[in-house]
Amino acid sequence: MRIRPIIYGFLVLTVFLGVIYGFQAAGIWSVSGKVSSTGRDIQPMDSDTSSIKGWMTLGQITSTYNVSLEEIIQTFNLPPDTTLDTELRSLESDTFSVNDLRLWLQSRTPSEESVPTPTPTIAPTPTELPESIDEQIEEERKVSGVTTFQDLLDWGLTPETIETVIATAIPEDTSLQIRDYLSGTGVRFSEIKLKLQAELDKIPDS
Amino acid sequence: MSNLTAHTAGRQGSVKPRLRGVRRLLTHQTLRRFIQGYFALFILVLIVRHAFAGEGNGAGVPSPEAYCPFGGLEMLYRYIVSGGRTIPHTHLSNLVLLIAVLVTGFLLRSAFCGWICPLGFIQEMVNSLSRFLQKHFIPLRKAIRKLKEQSSSLSELDKALRYIKYFVLVWAVAGAAYYGIMIFRNYDPWAALLNIYEFSFSQGTFILIITLVAAFFVDRPWCRYICPLGAASCIVGKFSPVYLKREESSCTSCKVCTKACPMGLEVHTAEKITSADCISCLECVGACPRNGALEVKIGIPGKWE
Numbered sequence: 001m002r003i004r005p006i007i008y009g010f011l012v013l014t015v016f017l018g019v020i021y022g023f024q025a026a027g028i029w030s031v032s033g034k035v036s037s038t039g040r041d042i043q044p045m046d047s048d049t050s051s052i053k054g055w056m057t058l059g060q061i062t063s064t065y066n067v068s069l070e071e072i073i074q075t076f077n078l079p080p081d082t083t084l085d086t087e088l089r090s091l092e093s094d095t096f097s098v099n100d101l102r103l104w105l106q107s108r109t110p111s112e113e114s115v116p117t118p119t120p121t122i123a124p125t126p127t128e129l130p131e132s133i134d135e136q137i138e139e140e141r142k143v144s145g146v147t148t149f150q151d152l153l154d155w156g157l158t159p160e161t162i163e164t165v166i167a168t169a170i171p172e173d174t175s176l177q178i179r180d181y182l183s184g185t186g187v188r189f190s191e192i193k194l195k196l197q198a199e200l201d202k203i204p205d206s
Numbered sequence: 207m208s209n210l211t212a213h214t215a216g217r218q219g220s221v222k223p224r225l226r227g228v229r230r231l232l233t234h235q236t237l238r239r240f241i242q243g244y245f246a247l248f249i250l251v252l253i254v255r256h257a258f259a260g261e262g263n264g265a266g267v268p269s270p271e272a273y274c275p276f277g278g279l280e281m282l283y284r285y286i287v288s289g290g291r292t293i294p295h296t297h298l299s300n301l302v303l304l305i306a307v308l309v310t311g312f313l314l315r316s317a318f319c320g321w322i323c324p325l326g327f328i329q330e331m332v333n334s335l336s337r338f339l340q341k342h343f344i345p346l347r348k349a350i351r352k353l354k355e356q357s358s359s360l361s362e363l364d365k366a367l368r369y370i371k372y373f374v375l376v377w378a379v380a381g382a383a384y385y386g387i388m389i390f391r392n393y394d395p396w397a398a399l400l401n402i403y404e405f406s407f408s409q410g411t412f413i414l415i416i417t418l419v420a421a422f423f424v425d426r427p428w429c430r431y432i433c434p435l436g437a438a439s440c441i442v443g444k445f446s447p448v449y450l451k452r453e454e455s456s457c458t459s460c461k462v463c464t465k466a467c468p469m470g471l472e473v474h475t476a477e478k479i480t481s482a483d484c485i486s487c488l489e490c491v492g493a494c495p496r497n498g499a500l501e502v503k504i505g506i507p508g509k510w511e
Contacts, residue, residue, distance in 0.1 A: 001503065001504045001505070002501050002502065002503055002504075003448070003502045003503070003504060004234075004502075005233075005234035005488045005491050005492065005502060006233070006234040006237055008234065008314070008317075008448075008486070008488065008502050009234050009237040009238060009241065009321060009488075010237075011313075011314060012241075012310060012314055012317040012318075012321045012322070012486075013241060013321070015306075015309060015310050015313055015314060016306050016307075016309075016310045016317075016318065016322060017306075019302070019305060019306035019309050019310070020302055020303065020306050023302040023305070024302075028298060028302060029298060029299055029302055030297050030298040030299060031268035031269075031272040031273070031297055031298075031299045032268050032269075032272065032297060190294070191387055194294075194385060194386055194387045195385055195387070198384070198385055198386065
């Protein structure tokens with residue numbers, strides 16, 4: 001059967017746009033991680049701190065996890081003039097990362113075993129918190145902005161593997177933070193972080 | 207549409223009547239340019255809007271990368287195994303667009319490449335500029351003609367190079383599945399173009415410049431040799447019922463069709479054009495001066511007449 005070329009053109013347009021409109025009509029469409037397929041703003045889930053994203057604001061965190069802004073500022077040594085509208089990623093520093101915030105919020109949430117016991121637990125003092133965060137980071141072997149080369153070596157990665165991933169030699173001073181070390185090289189830390197995490201995930205837990 | 211009637215109603219093998227005035231514009235080539243231009247403009251508007259709104263723009267202005275079908279292919283594995291989570295720089299829209307491209311390919315061959323893809327359109331525009339300049343500057347015409355004559359002996363190399371896109375496809379998809387990030391993105395000229403307002407010179411920017419320079423001499427160089435989305439579309443297109451038929455009794459082997467083909471296929475010697483590289487732009491059909499010598503047909507794949 002023969003098709004006229006101009007009809008063929010209209011067919012191409014119809015099929016292509018038809019599929020897209022079909023999915024959109026079924027609610028299967030989203031052009032942003034910030035809105036759901038129904039167009040509603042994505043909010044962090046109080047049951048899952050991994051749902052916290054860098055583009056979320058401190059306001060979303062305080063309302064979802066029932067924590068005050070002052071507490072966050074104090075715990076992570078954030079600037080005192082930080083407001084609820086501030087995006088988390090704009091606060092990234094040596095003392096704060098999205099991952100640190102997730103872990104801290106997780107540590108504040110009572111674990112499932114402790115739920116049935118009505119005995120009130122004493123909240124850790126702010127001075128104790130950074131230690132527990134560090135311990136958890138270490139335990140969970142999560143690469144973040146504060147991870148040093150020594151951390152990676154301690155977690156079992158070989159210098160060769162690290163050098164392959166970062167495509168350059170590791171520094172003599174292994175206490176350097178990876179992000180700081182890579183900042184001058186033009187390499188995106190966000191991508192290196194994922195690759196290093198993938199290498200870490202391959203190592204079985206001891 | 208009356209011009210089309212004139213085209214097709216003519217005696218088999220007779221010379222097509224010369225179209226004049228408005229009728230010259232009422233062709234499938236004009237429609238193709240219109241569709242390509244529309245989608246290119248759509249992406250341009252997205253780039254400009256996103257550039258002015260910035261990264262932290264709230265939910266209102268999506269990134270143009272959300273409209274890249276290849277992102278759908280890169281996120282597919284992770285999306286399935288993680289139960290619906292996307293990888294960085296991808297969204298559900300990428301997956302939907304990928305499905306739209308593949309469905310179009312399955313039904314109508316690689317028509318997405320020929321009729322919609324803005325990167326293909328940009329390359330065609332650069333090549334059209336080259337042809338325009340060659341028409342008006344004789345030394346340039348002579349130089350490019352000489353270059354083409356010298357490289358005509360490299361047809362075997364040309365055929366071999368066309369397989370690169372399949373390797374790029376495997377590398378990009380497998381890499382994204384393994385690492386959970388788009389490893390192809392740094393080398394992707396389309397991603398570089400979408401983020402051009404960032405003024406960051408990546409490998410993708412370098413490849414984009416090479417592609418555009420090459421498009422001055424060869425039509426659609428990226429599509430011919432490298433494009434992984436084109437490769438995916440080619441594979442699916444092999445199952446399409448659509449093909450082009452050259453009627454030998456009507457054809458005078460004038461090679462006009464071959465010269466018009468942006469993918470460099472030898473149309474004038476083929477009985478049926480079922481090559482995976484055919485992007486179904488139908489430039490050959492439009493350029494053919496004879497009635498019924500080249501036609502678009504539908505049939506059962508593998509059992510074409």
